[in-house]
Amino acid sequence: MSLQATLVKAVTRRTIKRSGLSDEQVVRHLRKVFNSTPSLTLMPFGVKLSQVDQPQFRGERLSVANPAVTVLYLHGGAYVGGVTRTYHNLAGRLAKKLKGEVYLATYPFAPEHPYPEAVNRVMEAYEYLLGLGKQPQDIVITGDSAGGGLTLATLLHIRDKGLPQPRCAVLLSPGSNATPDDRVLDALDASDAMLSADIVRSAINLYIPNENDRDHPYASPCKGNYEGICPLLITVTPDEVLYSDSKLVRRAAEQAGVKVEWIERPGLFHVWPIMVPLLPEARQDLKRIVGFIKSL
Secondary structure, three states: OOHHHHHHHHHHHHHOOOOOOOHHHHHHHHHHHHOOOOOOOOOOOOOEEEEEEOOOOEEEEEEOOOOOOEEEEEOOOOOOOOOHHHHHHHHHHHHHHHOOEEEEEOOOOOOOOOOOHHHHHHHHHHHHHHHOOOOHHHEEEEEEOHHHHHHHHHHHHHHHOOOOOOOEEEEEOOOOOOOOOHHHHHHHHOOOOOOOHHHHHHHHHHHOOOHHHOOOOOOOHHHOOOOOOOOEEEEEOOOOOOHHHHHHHHHHHHHOOOOEEEEEOOOOOOOHHHHOOOOHHHHHHHHHHHHHHHHO
């Protein structure tokens, strides 16, 4: 593990990880830390940033000239917060390395907008890209944490609506289980440098207040049937509380015959690939992610 990763873990333990907060306190805390993420944007040469404000899609687009690949990126934030600017470094490098474009989508947050509003909004974003004339085989859906869960829900939703699947999906430490085993969460709590078991439980309560909805595959994508779903790449560390979520997704996908590329890094932290270009491990794994996308 790099020195940079050790430092990030120390910082996130102090600034993000919390236990014992009420659901309302979790919302205030996560919005404070995720909506004002200090990040220096180092935009690659030739990548341009623009705002998109359309009925079906609101967010940002980072693109090279004449893009050949389109990435729809869904940011994390426990379904209650997060901002697209946190992802400019990652999105800019994806656009540059893929000779493509990245659409950073916004979506409605809980608790003001509970499930399934975010799922429906992201589905509209995919349909927006199709409406622009983007070919499904040239589209990649990517998401981290809660955005990874939304990515999986969207893939299932696309399949259920009879629409064509994208080329592939990339999932960075996806949250995928709204009915987790508390023993599993608690066992991983100490080793997770960013999230706590309590934060995960609060996120579920806030995002899906109706407990009867929590078993639905769009709410708990790890419980879905992955027949007909596109290839997946999953990054995860065994030190994080969402580790079991990723393993459940991998098992469900492989049982359905879906190709799964698995990147596991012990000792790292939740969604580390977003830390490009500052983190060596993130730079290394971005190469693997780009290679996976190009290979299909």
